[in-house]
Amino acid sequence: MNVTSIRRENTVSPIANALLNAMFLLLALACVLPVLLVVIVSFTHNDALVNDGYRFFPTKLSWIAYESLFKDYSTLARAYVISIGITVVGTGLSVILMALYAYPISRQDYPFRTFFTFFLFFTMLFNGGVVSKYIVFTQALGLLDSYSALLLPLLIIPFNVIIMRTFFQATIHPALIESARIDGAGEFRIFFRIVLPLSLPVLATMALLGTIVFWNDWFNSLLFIRTEEKYPLQYLMLRVLNDVQYLRSNVQLAAQNPELMSNLPDESLQMAFAVVCMGPILLVYPFFQKYFVKGLTVGAVKG
Amino acid sequence: MLVPTMAVLIVNNYLPMFGVFIAFKNINYIDGILGSPWVGFDNFAFLFNSGSIWRITRNTVGYSLAFMVFNTVLSVAIAVAINELRGRLAKTYQTFLIMPYFLSMIVVGYLAYAFLNADKGFLNSAFLGWFGIDPISWYSEKEYWPYILILVNAWKNVGIGAVIYIAAIAGIDHEYYEAALIDGASKAKQILHITLPLIQPIIVIMTILSMGSVFNTDFGLFYQVPMDSGALYPVTDTVDTYVYRVLMELNDIGMSSAAALAQSVLGFILVLLTNSAVRRINPEQALF
Numbered sequence: 001m002n003v004t005s006i007r008r009e010n011t012v013s014p015i016a017n018a019l020l021n022a023m024f025l026l027l028a029l030a031c032v033l034p035v036l037l038v039v040i041v042s043f044t045h046n047d048a049l050v051n052d053g054y055r056f057f058p059t060k061l062s063w064i065a066y067e068s069l070f071k072d073y074s075t076l077a078r079a080y081v082i083s084i085g086i087t088v089v090g091t092g093l094s095v096i097l098m099a100l101y102a103y104p105i106s107r108q109d110y111p112f113r114t115f116f117t118f119f120l121f122f123t124m125l126f127n128g129g130v131v132s133k134y135i136v137f138t139q140a141l142g143l144l145d146s147y148s149a150l151l152l153p154l155l156i157i158p159f160n161v162i163i164m165r166t167f168f169q170a171t172i173h174p175a176l177i178e179s180a181r182i183d184g185a186g187e188f189r190i191f192f193r194i195v196l197p198l199s200l201p202v203l204a205t206m207a208l209l210g211t212i213v214f215w216n217d218w219f220n221s222l223l224f225i226r227t228e229e230k231y232p233l234q235y236l237m238l239r240v241l242n243d244v245q246y247l248r249s250n251v252q253l254a255a256q257n258p259e260l261m262s263n264l265p266d267e268s269l270q271m272a273f274a275v276v277c278m279g280p281i282l283l284v285y286p287f288f289q290k291y292f293v294k295g296l297t298v299g300a301v302k303g
Numbered sequence: 304m305l306v307p308t309m310a311v312l313i314v315n316n317y318l319p320m321f322g323v324f325i326a327f328k329n330i331n332y333i334d335g336i337l338g339s340p341w342v343g344f345d346n347f348a349f350l351f352n353s354g355s356i357w358r359i360t361r362n363t364v365g366y367s368l369a370f371m372v373f374n375t376v377l378s379v380a381i382a383v384a385i386n387e388l389r390g391r392l393a394k395t396y397q398t399f400l401i402m403p404y405f406l407s408m409i410v411v412g413y414l415a416y417a418f419l420n421a422d423k424g425f426l427n428s429a430f431l432g433w434f435g436i437d438p439i440s441w442y443s444e445k446e447y448w449p450y451i452l453i454l455v456n457a458w459k460n461v462g463i464g465a466v467i468y469i470a471a472i473a474g475i476d477h478e479y480y481e482a483a484l485i486d487g488a489s490k491a492k493q494i495l496h497i498t499l500p501l502i503q504p505i506i507v508i509m510t511i512l513s514m515g516s517v518f519n520t521d522f523g524l525f526y527q528v529p530m531d532s533g534a535l536y537p538v539t540d541t542v543d544t545y546v547y548r549v550l551m552e553l554n555d556i557g558m559s560s561a562a563a564l565a566q567s568v569l570g571f572i573l574v575l576l577t578n579s580a581v582r583r584i585n586p587e588q589a590l591f
Contacts, residue, residue, distance in 0.1 A: 028399035034414035053428020101308035126571045128319025129563030136318045155311050216407035237409045274413040285405045286398055293466050
């Protein structure tokens with residue numbers, strides 16, 4: 001028997017396979033249906049909402065929620081710009097800073113690596129807590145209502161630095177660095193011209209992780225952002241869900257056309273808003289999934 | 304090279320560590336942080352006398368342990384099952400299963416609201432009706448929330464947990480299975496005696512990592528998904544939501560910082576304890 005035939009033989013029976021497929025189909029549906037419900041509600045007509053509530057198969061459809069959202073898009077657009085800005089700046093800075101730290105502590109010949117590794121590792125073990133951080137950020141650093149307060153807490157993820165260090169140790173052979181040095185390259189030159197180009201997979205993964213963390217963060221906005229004009233997208237969503245009137249007051253349509261506005265269901269408006277906000281990440285994530293999974297497993301398996 | 308990152312670590316991580324002395328002070332804005340009088344353990348005494356300490360500790364630890372057990376079992380089960388699937392569908396399922404992980408807790412809050420909303424939500428307006436059950440006002444009846452929270456948390460995190468175990472299983476040498484097949488081992492036996500023992504180190508590492516955060520909870524899950532509903536506090540209030548509420552809404556810096564410091568110290572002790580326990584059982588699996 002050759003290897004492939006053994007493998008073919010060593011699978012579950014067709015019945016078990018069908019059962020497993022059925023189970024995973026249900027699980028996949030369970031993951032998608034809540035999102036689908038929100039999308040459908042956002043298209044449901046007011047009459048159908050009042051009579052039947054939220055349904056997967058509404059009796060009457062309507063575009064009105066999206067129409068009113070896009071008619072006055074300034075709040076939405078501003079939140080999008082802020083979120084994109086924070087995500088881009090934050091991710092870029094985060095990857096560079098983490099690589100800069102991970103590289104020296106990955107080098108066996110660096111004398112202080114134990115100290116600096118511990119300096120990083122200790123932050124994983126102990127932290128000052130939210131209150132202390134809040135006081136330090138607002139009183140000592142004066143970061144209340146500043147975008148820096150949204151960036152700073154998420155820049156360095158110690159666990160990811162450890163993953164990067166492990167990656168550098170595994171892929172960058174000391175002889176390579178040695179030969180570059182003999183050729184006359186300085187440390188920074190070695191880092192930027194040799195180490196980083198060889199480490200693109202881990203850098204891409206970290207960039208992806210960073211993007212998700214910065215894009216989805218709202219806790220720091222909750223703590224530090226006060227001005228409405230500075231709300232990032234996720235925090236704006238929080239306000240809209242907790243306070244229906246907030247969105248309504250921000251949609252100017254009311255003033256122009258009261259009749260239309262009275263037909264506009266709050267729920268559709270909320271859900272349309274949610275759809276507009278979660279859309280991008282849902283469209284994009286399947287394409288990055290591969291790198292993301294790779295990065296996660298590098299960290300876990302090498303632990 | 305290390306300097307910029309050191310600076311960030313110092314500002315973001317080490318300064319707040321020194322800031323914990325706030326917990327031993329009676330902060331008032333006239334004297335400032337440094338000038339405010341020392342009060343020793345008074346803040347902690349207030350915390351213990353406030354009566355919420357038992358509730359938030361029970362909720363925090365209880366939910367953390369429940370999530371840990373429930374999610375690990377489900378993730379491992381899914382990983383093992385997906386590994387046995389024939390054909391190319393496995394990748395597609397995986398894509399769907401990790402989707403919730405990419406959504407923020409705010410979005411999850413919306414999704415939950417679409418189901419639980421009292422008069423129009425899907426559960427009340429349609430689902431319960433099919434079984435002839437009267438509508439339930441979900442956001443004010445606390446007995447359902449432990450299950451809802453465990454379910455929502457699993458919905459969001461099990462898929463991504465499974466991915467790690469799928470990778471671990473993929474790393475197992477095929478020769479083990481070939482040998483087992485020659486010895487006539489059934490599929491169930493192979494899973495029980497090859498797959499599970501070989502991914503056990505990963506399970507241990509993941510458990511240590513989550514043990515360290517038993518005193519920390521996902522703030523979004525407990526704050527935003529129950530919509531910060533007061534009627535639900537007895538079952539949804541954890542250390543994190545409590546600290547936030549006391550700090551931001553009651554403006555009681557002393558009590559909230561005492562709770563936050565207690566949380567950090569207990570978490571720290573717990574990581575050390577778990578790690579030393581693991582080292583005693585199997586030194587190779589300890590983190591440090």
